[in-house]
Amino acid sequence: MEEIYCAALADLLGYGAAQWVPRFFAAFGSYERAYKASRKEVASRGLLTPFLEKSWGGQRWNSLPERVYDYVQTHPVELLTCQSAGYPELLRQLSLPPAILYVKGRLPDSGQGLAIVGSRKATDYGLGAAAQFSRAAALEGIPVYSGGAYGIDGAAHKAAAEAGGVTVAVLGGGLGKLYPSRHLHLFDRICEKGALVTEFAPWEPPLAPQFLQRNRIIVGLSKAILVVEAGTRSGALNTARTALDENRELFAVPGPITSATSQGTNGLIKQGARLADAPRDVLDFLQGREAGAKAGAKPRQLDLFPELKPEERPRAKELIDWLKKQPGQTLDTLADTFPWPLDQLSMLLMELELAGRIQRTSRNRYIAV
Missing domain, CATH: 1.10.10 (Arc Repressor Mutant, subunit A)
Known part of the structure; x- marks a missing residue:
């Protein structure tokens, strides 16, 4: 039942879940005791945040555990907390790892994952490049992670699945609100060997802030991040910055200088991201076969705020x-x-x-x- 109460607490805390759920666990020693604590007990430990003042002890607070329990009993979904044996080790290394994971399918047991991200409004060039890199990774047994969206994400997932590999889609909403609906068949294919993953409760709709929030999970599950095609305001650049914040290796595929969807990736390369014009560039890094590579070397650092003075x-x-x-x-x-x-x-x-x-x-x- 610990997972149920952790999931309920995370949904109650909303955007602050990754920060506050571990504090509740540390204060009470279990998620169930934390969730069942009185308002006075929560306040005495400095945990009654303004966000919780109106909800703690209320009707929604009272019904959430049962609602989570009913969902996981009637759907093929696994709940993982940071204390669960199946919680990915790479994900634990994030500065703010998700407090709870809803997993449909099976997460790969690998520390060599490759994230492939890019524009939803991808060109044929970008779609082809994403498929090429994803297929090559899948054929060598490297899991491919992405966000399940249109464009580059979808191309990466599809190519990995068609190559018989493992791919994982990290979602920006709950499993009961799958988005985009045109990818429902693709999501089924992903679950055959891989998984759909989210930190959001099944009833949470896919909202814009949540898509940005989920990017850190894509990064956290991966050893390297490949940005295939992205404009200057693309969400994929948010993923790239998160990769730098979390000390993950960042690669970018160069694109035509006349293409708006290549301005972001070309800019990353200008700033020092590793140029990837062939899958072997990335695969050698993931498999530790780079010539002259130093064990334990830190990823190179880019300017995290190039748009600012x-x-x-x-x-x-x-x-x-x-x-x-x-x-x-x-x-x-x-x-x-x-x-x-x-x-x-x-x-x-x-x-x-x-x-x-x-x-x-x-x-x-x-x-x-």
Whole structure:
């Protein structure tokens, strides 16, 4: 039952689940005891966040465990917490690993995974490149991870499945709200050898902030990330930045200089991402066969904020690091935390939102993505 209560707690906490669920576990010693704790007990441990003040002990709080239990009893889904034996080791290394995983299918037991990401509005060139790299990885027994979306994601999943390999789709919504619907047949194929994975409860719809949030799981499951095709505002660049934040190796496929969907990937290469113009470039790294490769060498570092002025970058990093630890902050609370002029803080928030580094929710709260 521990998994049930962990999943219920994660859904109750929403965007703050990865940060707060481990604190509840540490404070109470089990997810069940944490979830059943009284409001007074939760408050005494400093865990009654403003987000929980209205919901703890309420009708939704009371019904969530049963709702999760009913779903997993009637669907072929496994729940994994950070304490579960089947929780992927690579994923544990994230700065904020997901508190709960809903898994339909079977996760591969491999530390050599390759993430392939890119534009939803991919060109034939991009689709062909994604299929080429994915097929080559699958034929050598390397799992392929992506986001299950249109474009590059779909091409990568399909090529891996057709090659008889293992592929995993990390979703931006719950398993009961699969998106896109045109990929339902593809999702079935993925589950034959691989899995669908999400940290969101089955009833959660696929919302834009959640797609950005799930990118860290794609990164966390993989040893290397390959960006195939991406524009300058593509969500795939968010995945690339997450890869750098989490010390994963980043590759990019070069594209035509006249193509809008190659501006992002070409920009990554300019900044120092590893150029990948053939699958062997990536496979040699994953299999430890690079000439002159040093054991334990750290991935190269890129400029994480190329869209900002040099003087803005230290503040941007400080702000994002804070939002990772304290998600769901309003402009007022951020202004109280950071002693910067309000106009500069507002402008920085807007620039980071446009760059896909943070997201503003419908309640005007900011989260790092």
